[in-house]
Amino acid sequence: MRTLLTSAQMRSADQFTIAHKPIASIDLMEKAARAFVQSFLRDEFDTTKSVAIFCGKGNNGGDGLAIAHLLLTNGYVNIKIYIVNFSSRQSDDFAINLQRIDESRCKKVEINQPSELKNLKADLIIDAILGSGLNKTLTGHYEELVQAINKLNKKVYAVDAPTGFFAEGKLPKVYNGIKAYKTISFQRPKINFFFPESAEATEKFEVVEIDLDESFIQKQDTGFYLIEETDIEKLLHPRKLFSHKGTYGHALIIAGNTNTMGAALLSSMACLHAGAGLTTACIPAIGLTALNTTLPEVMALPRDEYTRIENPKKYQCIAIGPGLGTDAENEKLLESLIQAKQPLIIDADALNILGEKPDLIEKLAPNSILTPHVKEFDRLFGEHESWWDRVQSAREQAKKLKIVIVLKNQYTFICLPTGKVLINPTGNPAMAQGGMGDILTGIIAGFVAQQHSATNAAILACYIHGKAGDHLAHNHFVVTASQVAIRISEEIKILISK
The missing domain is CATH 3.40.1190.20 (Ribokinase)
Structure with a gap:
């Protein structure tokens, strides 16, 4: 049986893998992005479609930047990155991938206010704003931006978890996060994907392997297990x-x-x-x-x-x-x-x-x-x-x-x-x-x-x-x-x- 992990346990699995493989965190991020893109391309093989990628400034956003770079190398030409600049903090790996994107001359804009999102006409959206680990309902700028994205009625692919979705724990009565067509999750499905309320957040999900240390994952003390x-x-x-x-x-x-x-x-x-x-x-x-x-x-x-x-x-x-x-x-x-x-x-x-x-x-x-x-x-x-x-x-x-x-x-x-x-x-x-x-x-x-x-x-x-x-x-x-x-x-x- 596959042990299912909480968000905190999955972060521990990342850290253990980085320390013991050994592998640099930026390279693990690259693996995750490649796994995401392979799944995405099986669904969306028409490279003439336009793609809008929304990236927060943490590691989920870093994943989004790496995904953008890989889609470019796989034949997509109409890609636009939206940097969600609602925080002054950014992760180190986000910064590294942002520099790579700058060097690739991919179209990129910053969103400092939700109202700045106007006239978006992309065929597809990739959500890499916050990912997993969120344990409170969206408020403020994030809530406004997500509602604006949802109103576009576009097909959305979420990276690891839809923005605003709790990976585990009691889900709110009213969901106000990203409504994804598909979530591509890394190494393990989120525990809450198996609960009926998750249908509000994602129509379907797929799990892709990113070579995290399986022996470490299976040893974690968790109450949830997936039958194989x-x-x-x-x-x-x-x-x-x-x-x-x-x-x-x-x-x-x-x-x-x-x-x-x-x-x-x-x-x-x-x-x-x-x-x-x-x-x-x-x-x-x-x-x-x-x-x-x-x-x-x-x-x-x-x-x-x-x-x-x-x-x-x-x-x-x-x-x-x-x-x-x-x-x-x-x-x-x-x-x-x-x-x-x-x-x-x-x-x-x-x-x-x-x-x-x-x-x-x-x-x-x-x-x-x-x-x-x-x-x-x-x-x-x-x-x-x-x-x-x-x-x-x-x-x-x-x-x-x-x-x-x-x-x-x-x-x-x-x-x-x-x-x-x-x-x-x-x-x-x-x-x-x-x-x-x-x-x-x-x-x-x-x-x-x-x-x-x-x-x-x-x-x-x-x-x-x-x-x-x-x-x-x-x-x-x-x-x-x-x-x-x-x-x-x-x-x-x-x-x-x-």
């Missing part, structure tokens, strides 16, 4: 000779109701394709025909108002909630399972029941897994003003209750009993369809049944769920939950074979 494909490959193993259905565990899926049998079918299908040896769906009797017709491999345990799971220990995994309903009998069923002190996977309506009966949350068995979306999470643990606050609460609750909380979003946050937060990078907007949460619950159940730990089951399920959706999105505008379920086994096979 190599992590998944290490957790998956081929099936062995002489194994049988009992080898791969028995999962019980308690789901579905009169009008929501689809949720039970989807969860059961996903569990099946994730590899559980046996899958039993505990469903209302009205759904038996649908189950037997659609999923003949899945066994049924008919559910009525008197149903209690007499011997929960016979199952290696119990998942409850998709399409369940929140009536009194389902409350009693959930409560009886919690009292059995067996770890559970709890989703959807079972989460809503917990939200109404918070005393039950405290009784959850260690290594249980909760899979809430944002509204379900806030019903459980209270309203939150920001996603940063929400994730901090999830960390605290996972640690306190000794459970795993899978907080679902575009980038899902897997909060562990250790206090660590693992961020899943797979998945895409084409998957914004009903039933996707049911599929994820089923996949988690399939992996828990196969004796994966709660942590590893959550990691595997989130990554493979999103990866299946990513593959399907190449050829589909919309990806359905059923398509994802069917793709799961193939995705696992590909990952195991690498």
Whole structure:
């Protein structure tokens, strides 16, 4: 897993690299500029376009100056640099690159007041004003200049981080920084790129390597980690000779109701394709025909108002909630399972029941897994003003209750009993369809049944769920939950074979 760093930690990584590579800071800046330009040219290969580069007087501005020089050498001829002269201070590397730009005779103007920005007609803008490290909302000249740039409605590429964007920590309710089309970030993505509020600052981001010392970065003490494909490959193993259905565990899926049998079918299908040896769906009797017709491999345990799971220990995994309903009998069923002190996977309506009966949350068995979306999470643990606050609460609750909380979003946050937060990078907007949460619950159940730990089951399920959706999105505008379920086994096979 890739350790994600705060701005302060990234500056430390710069300094460590400069001291131990060894490499001069100006040369490291040149590497960063080259990496930026390589990414930029893949998107913007038409060198006849005009480019306006806004440079502050710190190292982010130094990056911008180096980028301007490299774009000139790569065939861009219509480049204009705007030096944002709102401070008397400048970094040493900025000064060195400014001298190089002067020698190149590139067009350059100073902006001493925001009102001096007039009649800008560039096709593209590169933002190298402040970069990362800002921890307060823009005010004064900087705010005025940024608003003027945003009003131009041009395609903006941000260097490392958009000006005015907090790299980590609670984001302001009203964002007043640069609104970038794309941010090209150095060595690591900013932690806040994974939070929904970041969509106000940048439509997309790309990370480029600049040869910072990786061993130093990986040793940093941080609570945020990005899951990589190599992590998944290490957790998956081929099936062995002489194994049988009992080898791969028995999962019980308690789901579905009169009008929501689809949720039970989807969860059961996903569990099946994730590899559980046996899958039993505990469903209302009205759904038996649908189950037997659609999923003949899945066994049924008919559910009525008197149903209690007499011997929960016979199952290696119990998942409850998709399409369940929140009536009194389902409350009693959930409560009886919690009292059995067996770890559970709890989703959807079972989460809503917990939200109404918070005393039950405290009784959850260690290594249980909760899979809430944002509204379900806030019903459980209270309203939150920001996603940063929400994730901090999830960390605290996972640690306190000794459970795993899978907080679902575009980038899902897997909060562990250790206090660590693992961020899943797979998945895409084409998957914004009903039933996707049911599929994820089923996949988690399939992996828990196969004796994966709660942590590893959550990691595997989130990554493979999103990866299946990513593959399907190449050829589909919309990806359905059923398509994802069917793709799961193939995705696992590909990952195991690498």
